[in-house]
Amino acid sequence: MVEKVKKKIQTKFHEPESVYKRRWWILAVLCLSLLIVMVGNTALNVALPILSEELKATNSQLQWLVDSYSIVFAGFLFMAGALGDRFGRKGILQLGLVLFAGATLFAGFGANSANELIAARAVMGLAGAMIMPATLSILTNVFPNNERAKAIALWAGISGAGTAIGPLLTGFVLEHYSWHSAFLVSLPLIIAALISGAILIPKSSDPDHTKIDIPGSILSVVGLVAIVYAIIEAPHNGWLSFDTLSIFGLGAATMGLFIWWELKTKHPMLDVRLFKIKAFGVSALVLILVFFALMGMFFNMSQLTQLVWGYSPLEAALKMLPMSAAIVVSSIISPKLVQKFGKRKVVGSGMLIVALGVLLLSTLGIDVNYGMFVLAMCTAAFGMGIAMSPTTDLMMSAVPRSRAGMGSATNDTTRELGGSLGVAILGSLLAAQYSEKIIPAVSQLPQQAQVVAESSLAGALRVAQMLPPQIGGALSVAAKTAWLDGYSHSLIVGAIVIAASATIAFKWLPNQSEESVDEIVHG
Structure with missing residues (x-):
């Protein structure tokens, strides 16, 4: 059985035996990378009252401090997943971690206004979109079928735990340090994930080397960002307001065009027939x-x-x-x-x-x-x-x-x-x-x-x-x-x-x- 698994893995990695032996260590690095994304997505909520006071942020700015992350994150997931399949998931994961570290450093040391923090959070969302799908796709390629369910269960457990760990870390540091510390809590985790990932994670990609679906990538980003933006702003603008309906309509029309294109092109980013x-x-x-x-x-x-x-x-x-x-x-x-x-x-x-x-x-x-x-x-x-x-x-x-x-x-x-x-x-x-x-x-x-x-x-x-x-x-x-x-x-x-x-x-x-x-x- 083990030999069959090793042969299956050998079609994807240059060092199949070493990859198979260290698969649980690889999972640990992937879970650490996922934890960084989850902490970044949830940690800020407990810091909003302090940011409102220190930066004189308006309610709209506070909303965007949270939403800029999730909107960019959702909008770029498809593109990041496709880039990982084409150019290599390990490289996209590592690049995402570096980008996340840069945005974290800017937010913690360079940002002095709410708008600058909003921009930093948007970059964190882009980095998160590169990290999160790469962790699951690498996991899927590293583990054989009989172990994948257990590995995904651990991955999902870390995802859930991150929703509580983020606010806990932020709440702790805010008790002792300034508001800048809220953006630096994940930096040690990023450094650890970068170093361990460079050593342990194998390279994997789409062996067919299909072309990048650039039109599909652009349409998915525009469509998803527009839809999410309309939904988030609807409570402020009104669900039936012109702004909400027009932006949502733009997003829906763009996603319709995206589906049409994905059915037509020979190299779809998302093969919608999977549904x-x-x-x-x-x-x-x-x-x-x-x-x-x-x-x-x-x-x-x-x-x-x-x-x-x-x-x-x-x-x-x-x-x-x-x-x-x-x-x-x-x-x-x-x-x-x-x-x-x-x-x-x-x-x-x-x-x-x-x-x-x-x-x-x-x-x-x-x-x-x-x-x-x-x-x-x-x-x-x-x-x-x-x-x-x-x-x-x-x-x-x-x-x-x-x-x-x-x-x-x-x-x-x-x-x-x-x-x-x-x-x-x-x-x-x-x-x-x-x-x-x-x-x-x-x-x-x-x-x-x-x-x-x-x-x-x-x-x-x-x-x-x-x-x-x-x-x-x-x-x-x-x-x-x-x-x-x-x-x-x-x-x-x-x-x-x-x-x-x-x-x-x-x-x-x-x-x-x-x-x-x-x-x-x-x-």
Whole structure:
């Protein structure tokens, strides 16, 4: 058996035996690289209040400090995956790490304004788009079929853990150092990943040496960036405003042109015919729906712990740490559950567990109930860890190994798009409920104070601090109550969406990649 595996690997690497022997060390480097991306994507949230004060950043600038990363990240994933397939995944990964380090250094030492930080975050997003798909495509090429599910489970566990580690690291350094430190927490990790990756990671690429699909790359970037931009800005501009509809229309039209081009060209960056395969198409849909609800949930949890319950950034990060442990543990046991019950049942059941956790989170109120918070949070995280790795494995199994970068980019893009939709739509639902419920409590305030209080919970709490204690206290309670009403409604919607994804998984998700990729794509 081992000899067969070595022969299979030999078609891809110059030193097959040494690659096979060090495959778990390679996975460790890939997971470290992935952790850098996840920390970069989540670490900034806890630093926003300090940045607002120190840099006099507006609400729009604070929003873009977060969104510039995710928009560029989502927009360049396909191009980065294609470049990795063509020119080598190791090289793209290393270049992404160098670019991330440069942007980190500029943000930590050179940036002195919010706009400069926004630019640095955009570069970090580009670097992340180069790093993340490369990690999964290298993993797919290094591990044989019988070990790939376990390796992907560990990869998925690190991805989930990074969502908690980022805020924790940032919260810790902000307790002791200036705001610049928030952008430097990942620098030691980048250095370690660069050195170990240069030594351990083998070279791999598409052996067919197909041409780069430049038109497809440009169309995918323009289309995805426009769609994500429209979704993120819609709560501010209005869902039916001219700006939102025109930009979204531009993105949709561009993506339609992208699909037409990919069907026509001989060397597509994304062979859209892969979506005919259940393992690929249904997995992509499930991932979009799941991350729609989960990212909306994470967005709400941050505000609940800090604005409603009054935790500091570090305290909030520590309180959410059990979620990370739940994701890691469930990701590890997921392959064993798949062996016993099959992927369809494991993914569907995992989604139902996530829906239950999100529903429990929707019941939390103004009084701190950390026991219920931990139970609900860990329930959702446990279900997520169980379901994500087999879904990812199904999706990647449907893609030829030579196009692993394309498959990985699609996997990552579904998560980013689903997450962007979740934050935008569920956040908009929360904001609409809050604005409606807070009106009676602020009707007697001066006009300017009303506008500030109605704009957000944070604004209402700032106004409350400037009022006499009795009046300010009443406004604070009313604002938190109004916010919690919207919070509950948005999470109930999220739970319904996840339950829908469970139904889709139970009904249509195959237990294995049952169809022949070559027959469907090339037949």
